[in-house]
Amino acid sequence: xxxxxxxxxxxxxxxxxxxxxxxxxxxxxxxxxxxxxxxxxxxxxxxxxxxxxxxxxxxxxxxxxxxxxxxxxxxxxxxxxxxxxxxxxxxxxxxxxxxxxxxxxxxxxxxxxxxxxxxxxxxxxxxxxxxxxxxxxxxxxxxxxxxxxxxxxxxxxxxxxxxxxxxxxxxxxxxxxxxxxxxxxxxxxxxxxxxxxxxxxxxxxxxxxxxxxxxxxxxxxxxxxxxxxxxxxxxxxxxxxxxxxxxxxxxxxxxxxxxxxxxxxxxxxxxxxxxxxxxxxxxxxxxxxxxxxxxxxxxxxxxxxxxxxxxxxxxxxxxxxxxxxxxxxxxxxxxxxxxxxxxxxxxxxxxxxxxxxxxxxxxxxxxxxxxxxxxxxxxxxxxxxxxxxxxxxxxxxxxxxxxxxxxxxxxxxxxxxxxxxxxxxxxxxxxxxxxxxxxxxxxxxxxxxxxxxxxxxxxxxxxxxxxxxxxxxxx
Amino acid sequence: xxxxxxxxxxxxxxxxxxxxxxxxxxxxxxxxxxxxxxxxxxxxxxxxxxxxxxxxxxxxxxxxxxxxxxxxxxxxxxxxxxxxxxxxxxxxxxxxxxxxxxxxxxxxxxxxxxxxxxxxxxxxxxxxxxxxxxxxxxxxxxxxxxxxxxxxxxxxxxxxxxxxxxxxxxxxxxxxxxxxxxxxxxxxxxxxxxxxxxxxxxxxxxxxxxxxxxxxxxxxxxxxxxxxxxxxxxxxxxxxxxxxxxxxxxxxxxxxxxxxxxxxxxxxxxxxxxxxxxxxxxxxxxxxxxxxxxxxxxxxxxxxxxxxxxxxxxxxxxxxxxxxxxxxxxxxxxxxxxxxxxxxxxxxxxxxxxxxxxxxxxxxxxxxxxxxxxxxxxxxxxxxxxxxxxxxxxxxxxxxxxxxxxxxxxxxxxxxxxxxxxxxxxxxxxxxxxxxxxxxxxxxxxxxxxxxxxxxxxxxxxxxxxxxxxxxxxx
Numbered sequence: 001x002x003x004x005x006x007x008x009x010x011x012x013x014x015x016x017x018x019x020x021x022x023x024x025x026x027x028x029x030x031x032x033x034x035x036x037x038x039x040x041x042x043x044x045x046x047x048x049x050x051x052x053x054x055x056x057x058x059x060x061x062x063x064x065x066x067x068x069x070x071x072x073x074x075x076x077x078x079x080x081x082x083x084x085x086x087x088x089x090x091x092x093x094x095x096x097x098x099x100x101x102x103x104x105x106x107x108x109x110x111x112x113x114x115x116x117x118x119x120x121x122x123x124x125x126x127x128x129x130x131x132x133x134x135x136x137x138x139x140x141x142x143x144x145x146x147x148x149x150x151x152x153x154x155x156x157x158x159x160x161x162x163x164x165x166x167x168x169x170x171x172x173x174x175x176x177x178x179x180x181x182x183x184x185x186x187x188x189x190x191x192x193x194x195x196x197x198x199x200x201x202x203x204x205x206x207x208x209x210x211x212x213x214x215x216x217x218x219x220x221x222x223x224x225x226x227x228x229x230x231x232x233x234x235x236x237x238x239x240x241x242x243x244x245x246x247x248x249x250x251x252x253x254x255x256x257x258x259x260x261x262x263x264x265x266x267x268x269x270x271x272x273x274x275x276x277x278x279x280x281x282x283x284x285x286x287x288x289x290x291x292x293x294x295x296x297x298x299x300x301x302x303x304x305x306x307x308x309x310x311x312x313x314x315x316x317x318x319x320x321x322x323x324x325x326x327x328x329x330x331x332x333x334x335x336x337x338x339x340x341x342x343x344x345x346x347x348x349x350x351x352x353x354x355x356x357x358x359x360x361x362x363x364x365x366x367x368x369x370x371x372x373x374x375x376x377x378x379x380x381x382x383x384x385x386x387x388x389x390x391x392x393x394x395x396x397x398x399x400x401x402x403x404x405x406x407x408x409x410x411x412x413x414x415x416x417x418x419x420x421x422x423x424x425x426x427x428x429x430x431x432x433x434x435x436x437x438x439x440x441x442x443x444x445x446x447x448x449x450x451x452x453x454x455x456x457x458x459x460x461x462x463x464x465x466x467x468x469x470x471x472x473x474x475x
Numbered sequence: 476x477x478x479x480x481x482x483x484x485x486x487x488x489x490x491x492x493x494x495x496x497x498x499x500x501x502x503x504x505x506x507x508x509x510x511x512x513x514x515x516x517x518x519x520x521x522x523x524x525x526x527x528x529x530x531x532x533x534x535x536x537x538x539x540x541x542x543x544x545x546x547x548x549x550x551x552x553x554x555x556x557x558x559x560x561x562x563x564x565x566x567x568x569x570x571x572x573x574x575x576x577x578x579x580x581x582x583x584x585x586x587x588x589x590x591x592x593x594x595x596x597x598x599x600x601x602x603x604x605x606x607x608x609x610x611x612x613x614x615x616x617x618x619x620x621x622x623x624x625x626x627x628x629x630x631x632x633x634x635x636x637x638x639x640x641x642x643x644x645x646x647x648x649x650x651x652x653x654x655x656x657x658x659x660x661x662x663x664x665x666x667x668x669x670x671x672x673x674x675x676x677x678x679x680x681x682x683x684x685x686x687x688x689x690x691x692x693x694x695x696x697x698x699x700x701x702x703x704x705x706x707x708x709x710x711x712x713x714x715x716x717x718x719x720x721x722x723x724x725x726x727x728x729x730x731x732x733x734x735x736x737x738x739x740x741x742x743x744x745x746x747x748x749x750x751x752x753x754x755x756x757x758x759x760x761x762x763x764x765x766x767x768x769x770x771x772x773x774x775x776x777x778x779x780x781x782x783x784x785x786x787x788x789x790x791x792x793x794x795x796x797x798x799x800x801x802x803x804x805x806x807x808x809x810x811x812x813x814x815x816x817x818x819x820x821x822x823x824x825x826x827x828x829x830x831x832x833x834x835x836x837x838x839x840x841x842x843x844x845x846x847x848x849x850x851x852x853x854x855x856x857x858x859x860x861x862x863x864x865x866x867x868x869x870x871x872x873x874x875x876x877x878x879x880x881x882x883x884x885x886x887x888x889x890x891x892x893x894x895x896x897x898x899x900x901x902x903x904x905x906x907x908x909x910x911x912x913x914x915x916x917x918x919x920x921x922x923x924x925x926x927x928x929x930x931x932x933x934x935x936x937x938x939x940x941x942x943x944x945x946x947x948x949x950x
Contacts, residue, residue, distance in 0.1 A: 033878075082830070106831070110830065151793070152878075153877040157910070168796070170796025172789070172793030172794060173800070176873065176907070176909060179911070180909055183908065183909055221796065249796060250799050250803065252806030254805065254806045254812035254836075255799050258795075258837050259799045261833040261839075262799055262833060262839070286803075287800065288800065289932060289934075317647070318650055318651070320645055320646070320737035321644070321696065321698075323736075324724040324725050324730050324734045325730065327731075327732070328725065328729070330729065331728065332727060337729035354585060355557070356580040356581070356612075358737060360732065362729070364733075398654040399650070399651075403627075435654040435655070435657035437912065437916055459764075
């Protein structure tokens with residue numbers, strides 16, 4: 001499906017050469033920062049800085065114009081003011097540039113006639129010359145494989161390579177998603193921020209990601225669209241082959257007004273969007289955190305069976321209240337918390353005793369008091385229960401350090417990683433923030449690297465589980 | 476109101492002496508850990524370890540029995556198995572102990588006749604002898620002023636001194652609240668975890684906190700009550716004098732069943748609790764994070780005026796999508812996002828220009844590109860707008876470091892701290908997690924110490940603002 005997009009967009013995500021227009025010897029100028037970022041990220045193609053002043057930036061010659069570049073140019077990053085962009089397109093046509101990405105802002109999002117007309121003229125001129133436009137007013141393509149960084153940063157971090165592809169009208173949110181990915185172990189195949197979407201729009205990029213063999217999960221942030229029917233049809237086809245997790249920004253009046261000023265998106269009904277996403281088979285989320293949570297879970301989880309969750313807490317004591325609130329959080333999100341079988345409960349009593357623990361689901365293993373062997377036995381017994389489809393372990397770095405030790409924390413996590421690697425059912429871990437942030441980050445990092453999805457609260461884990469299940473119910 | 480509670484509970488929060496029963500020379504035994512924690516925290520009174528085996532723990536003599544302690548005993552921590560507790564109460568009566576706190580579990584929460592009867596017999600015997608019971612099955616009193624730590628940890632951290640008093644049926648959640656407080660700058664006057672609440676119950680402790688001059692804000696975690704009418708009447712009186720932020724655990728079937736096994740709390744309707752809390756004038760929350768968020772905001776905020784919020788983002792670029800999603804998040808929680816006056820908008824255009832920023836509410840100052848002087852001017856202009864009642868600044872450590880520098884981050888936060896200290900309207904800051912956690916924690920810590928409330932997401936900030944406003948509408 002949409003296989004022709006792969007060839008069509010090859011030069012977008014894997015350009016052999018990028019020209020950045022609007023560069024000077026001034027290092028902090030945004031065009032210069034784009035060049036520095038591409039070079040520091042070791043972008044795999046050629047990088048041509050362009051600026052009328054000449055000189056060098058980061059050791060590279062600045063070409064006086066696009067025309068003066070000797071080689072072919074696949075992709076142009078435009079950082080010059082809007083008044084010069086039409087003229088620039090003449091040079092792009094001459095050089096047979098394939099994709100022109102306008103970092104430059106000041107088009108339809110400004111809300112005046114001049115901005116609208118300029119945006120329209122740019123698109124007309126580009127189409128006449130076989131050029132496709134990304135943006136305007138965006139940070140364009142991102143691809144970890146070609147080492148194409150996400151946005152203009154002097155020392156760009158490429159982020160983690162992986163199976164999540166994203167599209168985003170907002171550059172800032174795209175950028176932040178990649179940073180969250182670095183922190184939480186979400187790896188990306190590629191992404192694109194497309195701002196006003198004057199030419200290439202969400203539908204085009206979604207079609208590419210659906211065809212892209214490197215992309216297994218698709219994340220999308222929309223503010224608006226100029227062709228709702230086409231977007232709907234594309235989403236429906238895309239969502240039939242890969243999980244499509246979609247967030248619509250500007251669903252409230254205040255958000256919609258900001259979206260109008262941000263990407264020139266017209267105000268449309270939140271209910272219409274929600275209905276459209278639902279009917280297309282997309283999974284709707286409502287914040288960047290939720291978007292990250294859901295793609296994280298999709299990426300890390302295997303052997304999905306359903307939402308019958310068993311919860312285990314109190315790894316080093318203090319698990320009673322956690323059991324209560326975890327039960328509430330999971331129920332509120334519509335998860336099932338099945339009763340454990342009589343045999344399972346009896347085995348738990350044998351392991352934990354009856355005093356000071358809770359030998360029903362949610363299970364509080366406080367009386368195991370920091371013994372990894374008890375955690376192992378409990379999880380094994382629970383996983384073997386036919387009523388259980390997924391295990392959530394709540395561990396708390398503060399408690400592990402306060403009532404245990406760094407060694408106990410390590411041993412507990414060794415055990416969790418070993419259990420999860422062998423487990424026939426998904427294992428999800430919740431590690432809430434508190435006063436032991438170094439240890440918490442260490443735990444999150446270790447578990448993430450072992451492909452265990454980690455969430456900061458039970459509420460967010462439960463919500464992500466419910467969302468992911470929306471997909472697996474039908475696939 | 477309730478002033479007699481102050482004298483009555485003086486020995487609970489400020490005991491002149493604590494005996495811990497169930498201590499041995501084995502350092503990891505829980506009774507021994509209690510003693511080590513009290514000593515390492517520099518508890519201000521005497522600490523008497525008690526255990527039949529004798530010897531010493533952490534340099535202190537272990538007394539063979541309560542009777543053999545020479546001095547008076549205000550407060551006893553009981554860590555012996557349940558079969559010996561009735562006998563122990565005879566010794567407590569002999570020594571005229573005022574408060575007996577049962578860390579020991581195995582009472583009504585077990586759900587068998589033996590547990591119920593034992594709990595009943597303990598209460599009867601205590602009342603006959605003028606002894607008050609805390610628990611059973613809890614971690615008892617906590618008081619930063621008397622250096623009485625929250626729970627048994629070998630090297631107890633006392634947490635921050637401050638104006639929030641709490642009651643919690645769960646020890647684990649009480650403990651975690653204190654740890655969150657250390658991280659987020661929430662200071663506590665005192666707190667108590669009271670488990671099954673067999674004798675002293677939520678109502679008693681709430682009455683004390685209402686009278687306590689050190690406590691300005693009250694946080695409460697309930698799982699159940701044996702006397703709903705008394706609790707309601709107490710809450711109503713308490714909430715009329717201080718903000719009372721209440722979380723009921725076990726509102727769902729799964730949570731309620733866990734609560735039954737945790738603190739022996741009977742299942743009761745979630746709707747009844749919500750109605751009761753509302754009618755009492757308490758502010759209901761639904762998770763530990765929310766509880767912490769709301770008391771944090773109450774503690775840090777001054778000059779409350781209402782929920783007409785102005786949002787400022789894009790401190791170092793990338794603020795467009797943030798403006799959209801921030802507008803959505805605040806609207807979803809019922810906050811107002813007033814239009815800025817024409818004069819304010821004109822001033823913003825003068826400061827920021829019209830291209831690449833958003834000069835309406837929410838304001839995106841991306842074109843200020845990391846200049847503290849622009850942040851200052853923008854916030855000053857916004858605060859001066861009569862439509863604005865509160866300012867939320869969204870700053871992102873990833874963006875500040877990636878597109879700016881640690882120096883720019885510092886300068887931005889210097890400016891924020893200065894602005895907030897002089898501001899006639901509350902200033903709230905959102906600093907979302909990402910890949911720059913060291914810088915984020917540093918920022919949170921600096922702002923917290925300057926009494927600025929910091930939240931990890933716009934959603935949580937907005938929810939806390941809405942909750943706090945529930946109180947100020949009527950007070």
